[in-house]
Amino acid sequence: MALVHSELCVGCGKCVPYCPMGAISLSGGVASIDQDECVECGLCTENAICPKKALYAPESFPWPRVLRSEFSNPHCPHRTGVTGRGTEEMKTNDVTGRYRFGKLGFAVELGRPGTGARFRDMEKVTMALAKIPGVHFEEKNPVYALIEDPHSGKMRDDVLDEKVLSGIVEIMIDEAQLPDVLQALKQVEPTLDTVCSVDLISRVQADGSIPALDVVRKLGYYVSPNCKTNLGFGHL
Ligand code: SF4
Ligand code: SF4
Numbered sequence: 001m002a003l004v005h006s007e008l009c010v011g012c013g014k015c016v017p018y019c020p021m022g023a024i025s026l027s028g029g030v031a032s033i034d035q036d037e038c039v040e041c042g043l044c045t046e047n048a049i050c051p052k053k054a055l056y057a058p059e060s061f062p063w064p065r066v067l068r069s070e071f072s073n074p075h076c077p078h079r080t081g082v083t084g085r086g087t088e089e090m091k092t093n094d095v096t097g098r099y100r101f102g103k104l105g106f107a108v109e110l111g112r113p114g115t116g117a118r119f120r121d122m123e124k125v126t127m128a129l130a131k132i133p134g135v136h137f138e139e140k141n142p143v144y145a146l147i148e149d150p151h152s153g154k155m156r157d158d159v160l161d162e163k164v165l166s167g168i169v170e171i172m173i174d175e176a177q178l179p180d181v182l183q184a185l186k187q188v189e190p191t192l193d194t195v196c197s198v199d200l201i202s203r204v205q206a207d208g209s210i211p212a213l214d215v216v217r218k219l220g221y222y223v224s225p226n227c228k229t230n231l232g233f234g235h236l
Contacts, residue, residue: 001058001065002038002045004031008054015049020113020165031055039116039165040068042075064159067119071142071164080145104173104212105138105201106181110194111166117194119146120160125169125196126153128188132180138170168199175202178212182219 002023011029018024023037024044031054044050045057061069069076099105108125111117122143129135130153137144137153146155173181185198198221202212213223 001035001061002033002040002042003056003058004033005052005054005056006030008052009050010052010054012051014051015044015055018044018047018049021116022114037116037163038068039072039163040065040076041165042069042073046073046075064156064162067146067159067162068164071167078142080140080142099172099201099203101203101205102175104175104178105170105199106173106178107168107170107199107201108185108196109166109168109199110192110196111164112195113165115194116163116165117167117196118161118163119143119155119167121192121194122167122169123153123155123160124188124191125185126155128184129153129169129171129181132173132177132184134177135171135173135181138172141168141170143167143169175212178215179219182216182221186219 009030011026011031013026013031015031016024016026019038020041020043021037021039023034023039025032025034040057040061042057045055049055060066070078108129110122110125126137126143126147130137130151137147137150144150146159148154148156171181182198189196200212200216202210204210210225213225216223
């Protein structure tokens with residue numbers, strides 16, 4: 001866990017604004033880190049912010065705290081081997097062609113710098129989505145690795161209190177399932193103790209239309225269309 005050598009700290013406060021979780025404060029003239037809020041992003045310990053080198057991290061983290069680092073620090077390798085935050089499959093659709101007409105990629109992003117997200121909230125989403133017949137969780141996803149029962153969406157009990165900067169729950173669905181999925185998410189949203197946004201991945205029809213967008217708008221979601229082109233350098 002990110003720690004402070006209190007005998008080295010001079011209480012200059014330089015480190016305080018760098019923490020994306022607001023976990024660092026000054027107490028009694030020295031820096032103090034709220035360990036429950038710290039997501040082990042490594043920003044304060046890896047970037048020479050402290051003029052006295054008073055901030056440090058242990059060589060390794062115990063389970064399950066290590067998950068904070070794996071989900072929040074881009075320098076920390078993840079046990080699943082999935083790079084990024086888990087949308088690799090969705091972002092490479094134009095290379096893999098996985099999302100065909102009639103299929104949709106659906107992702108729920110929980111947490112952001114400033115709020116973070118606990119796996120307890122991610123479990124609320126996975127359990128709500130798992131109740132919909134035919135929903136299939138994407139397996140190349142760091143959150144999926146913590147689900148102990150894909151049929152119920154139940155995650156491991158020992159990870160639920162861990163907090164990370166953000167996590168993404170991903171599923172693939174038939175287009176016809178979209179209203180049920182959005183309704184399930186609407187019901188669970190008020191119970192979440194964090195922010196969330198929804199990503200929808202769809203092929204565009206030959207006439208340029210995206211039928212799924214009408215469904216999303218009818219259910220009151222604000223739509224922000226995005227397009228991404230992968231050059232596929234990995235295949236050269
Ligand atoms: S930057 Fe270093 S010396 Fe200054 S308050 Fe933070 S830990 Fe202490
Ligand atoms: S490791 Fe990240 S979250 Fe933890 S105290 Fe440092 S900057 Fe804040």
